[in-house]
Each structure stands twice: as structure tokens, then as C-alpha cells.
Amino acid sequence: MLTRRFLVVPVIALLAALAISGVALHAGQASSDEHSRGGLVGSWEVNVTGPGAPASRDLVTFTSDGNVIASETVPVTTTPQGTERDTTGHGSWVRTESGKYVFVFVALHVDSQGRLAGSFEVRGYPKVDRSSESVSGTYTVTFYDPSGKVLGKEKGTFWGRQIEVEPYQ
Secondary structure (H helix, E strand, C coil), X not given: CHHHHHXXXXXXXXXXXXXXXXXXXXXXXXXXXXXXXXXXXXXXXXXXXXXXXXXXXXXXXXXXXXXXXXXXXXCCEEECCEEEEECCEEEEEEECCCCCEEXXXXXXXXXXXXXXXXXXXXXXXXXXXXXXXXXXXXXXXXXXXXXXXXXXXXXXXXXEEECCCCCCC
């Protein structure tokens, strides 16, 4: 009986791993088609505007497996205690059944000593223009204190172009 249990557990684990990898491969293949069809997958240079903040130019990458990485150029904050900064944003994106996109990423705000001073979450709704390889949309950013309490929300817009490889001359 004990020997049978030791055989069943590894077999179940192997089957689960194969099933998960099959799902991941299927999702990756479907998402890879997003790039070849002019979808969201790839890297974008994006101009962001919103109330109460200067316009910024950011870099955002949407991976074929549903991750998003956002490098923002928002200026660092200088306080009497020193300079504060934000981390790179990390999150995920999906294409809904209706063919629309939604993404969310989180970045941390740290003080001059490297301590957590808060965070923010950006939720965006991009629309890809396949004919011009551009993206535009709206976003909502929610600001949090270090304990996770909501400090406020702002809405804004963004537009940008996909970063493409030019043929070598």
C-alpha cells in the first residue's frame, strides 16, 4: 500500500506538470500570434498625460505570456529628507473575449533611505491601431500608503508607437 502511494504521487505530479505546460504552450502560441497580427505583444514608447502631473514618455513591454513591464520617466520627488523614487512597474495583461485589452501593473515608491513610502497601481485599457502600429487608451492610477490604504486616484490618457526592428542596411 505504501509503495503504491509513492508511485501514484509522482505520476500525478508529472501529469499535472504536463497539463500545465500544455496550457502554457497553448497560451504562449496564441499570444505570440498577437505580435504577428499587429496585437499588443512587444515594446512600446508611450506618451502619458494626466491631471496634476507633467506629461511623460515611458517604455512599456507586453510579453507573449501575459506579463507587462513599465519603465516610467516620472521625475523623482525631492523632499527635505532626500530624494524619493519609484520602481519599475510589474504586472500582467489579458485580451478579453470581446477582443479588448486590459493591463495592470504595480510600482513601489521608496524614500531616500530605500524604505517603502507607498505604491501605486495602474490599470489601463489600450486600443491597438493595426494600420499605424500605434496604441492609445485610458488609465486609472491608484495611490497607496505603505499599509495599503488608498490615498487617491487619477485618470489619464496615453498614446504611443511600437518599437520595431528596422532592416539592417
